[in-house]
Amino acid sequence: MYLPGTEPKYFINAGLHGPDAVILDLEDSVHPAQKDAARILVRNTLRAVDFSGCERMVRINQLPMGLEDLAEIISEAPDLVLIPKTEHPQQVTEVDRMISELKHRHKIDRPIWLMPILESALAIENAFTIATATANVVALTIGLEDYTADLGVTKTPEGRESLYARARVVNAAKAAGVQAIDSVFGDVGNVDGLRRCAESSRELGFEGMGCIHPSQIAVIHDAFTPSQAEIEKALKIVAAFEEAQQRGLGVVSLGSKMIDAPVVERARKLVARSRAGAPAPHSSGLNNDVQERH
């Protein structure tokens, strides 16, 4: 969940709403005249605020200004840095190098991961090389406002104009072995639109998406969490595969259907994702209480 870096009132309770990560933003949501203040505020926030176990991320400014951001915030060891408007792998390595120097200076042992944001046609074309620029890249994401502006097209709720780019990001991320995270859905009041968008993201292969308001968190979690029927089917497939392995059978079948190895692998991934993506204890699924009681 993105939080404007100049709005400390949003920081304190952000973790209560159950996002997987909070992104303290130094870029687009911060007025150019307030960049210095925002840096200090974000640094102090990383130092002082308990985000209830969420990952702590920072979106720095586009380079070269982003390097000034790093000098201020890396001492507080955020979990991840988002690099906006990344178009070349060299930009990623530059950020990585500076983070490495700052970590050394501040005696930080643990990794600080990177998530480049691809926001132009060129960035999309370079997606794989960006994703593989350093070992610290763990995810790719896409910024659709800038991307559609670069294409000179209108961003629509259906998103046909960005289908290629989103699919390309997913493909590059998978090829590089990192996560693909979809862009935010900007219409906070449109819950149905968000749900459709998130479901479409999951179908495309994204493993999560950004959000800009706490009310979007539960909807996104629901959309990205496999349904009970999907989980049950996957569990059956995995069980059938393991049973076949134990019995030394080369061919796996479920009922009358033969199961190929990729199907088993997909089922395993789905089970793993459903376990990892179980709603946090404080998330707001309305049906949780009913399931608890019965």
Added chain:
Amino acid sequence: MTERVELAQNAAGRMVPAMVNSKPQIPYLGVEKYQPRARKAAPAVRSSKDYPENGDKRVPDLETALRKCGLRDGMVISNHHHLRDGDRVALMALQVAAKLGVKDLTWFPSASFPSQKAAIELMESGVIHHIEGSMNGPLGDYCTQGKMRGMGVLRSHGGRWQAIQDGEVHVDVAVIAAPTADFFGNADGSHGKSACGSLGFALADSIYADNVIVVTDNLVPFPCIPWQIQGNNVDYVVEVESIGDPAKIVSGTTQITRSPDRLRIAELVARFLRYSGIMRTGFSFQAGAGGIALAFVDFLRRMMKEDGVKARFVRGGSTRYLVEMLQEGLTDYILDGQTFDLEAVKSIASDPRHVPTSPFTSYNYHGKGNFASMVDAVVLGATEVDVNFNGNVVTHSDGRLLHGIGGWQNCLAAGCTILALPSFRDRIPVIVDEVTTLTGPGELIDVVVTERGIAINPLRQDLLDSVKGSSLPIRPIQDIKAEVERICGGKPARPQLGDRPVAVVKWVDGTVLDTVWQVG
């Protein structure tokens, strides 16, 4: 008010004046401890021979009506607040009193509003001696700063009925703004250009006052149907061009909070009711028109639909959200104390299942029961709550009068009383060691829901048991308090209160629960 005030310690440990505006007081004795033995008050017996046989009680204007009522120095003049911040009648009456040269009135509104700040000039000029009724905004500041000559008396809606009925307050002249009336004085709030819904807050005044004036901007031929105020209690009827500003009487639409933190609180309240089993077919609840309360109603409505649960009745403050529940068949009735938005006004005017009530039926503690104690759950706000679950709703942490009590104290009688409130406001923790002004005893407050968790009063082991094993964030109130103090940089300094009482808070039985002290 410069004389020294004798104080006594009440059962809650609070120092309260022994005399208020020259009347002896009974310090609070504890919940259900005070048993009055007196008989009810009553106005003088009147005879029909003194009233027009044709029923036409109209007089040309309010000045004539007040003259005929014999308004004079030191009297008590009352108004209701159903027209809220749009009301024009209360000030109109007080300004006519000023024109008549009357002094030292006690103004006894069921609540006052910021639009009535001109009452300050009337206090400065000596027309009004003091106000007995909720004060906020400029009037609250005026009182808290010790500028009012008499002491303010804050009562709940039920407590106001009790005070009138028990004779603690004798109303000399009641001036009742009526959105619709006939010449006989029958009056109703659900129709007319200034429609406000129920007129329940004016009912006690109409029954017990010596003189009753109905002021309307929608005079209809007899009979005014329906009527909530009976013309048989009314002395004079005055027709005016406008009794209020419709835009400020009811909001066009009441809005659910958009604050994520407050939405989380609302959802936690609804989940608590669902999981604890309070939300079941035939249950009842009450929630007001604040942003959290509206959001709670919306969450609860969705959960009721999912679980196939229907309420027998809900209590308003009614809004379009309650009306939608009625229309969707999620409740059999709305029992309505006051009507907050246009949809609710429309509903009360047209749907017989949407029933106007009064503080007598809903809240009066000195009656043969009341609805408040029959409600399964009530969701309220507060300015502060302390670690013993005592609540404050009238002053802020700086000691200034901020809100009226409304029905808040009366609602504490519900089966499960829930305070839904953010754990801090503007970096000021809401959970404190001891509330600034005690408005509700902790033994009647069962659950405190904040965005950081739900605290259940240890006295309610049944509620603690009912949510055991749930994923609800149940936490001791001290834990939440400690966390919030960490966030806010420690405990806030206590307000510097003076040693002069400027107002008292009455309990539902008329005893004195606490004192509001001069600030600044």
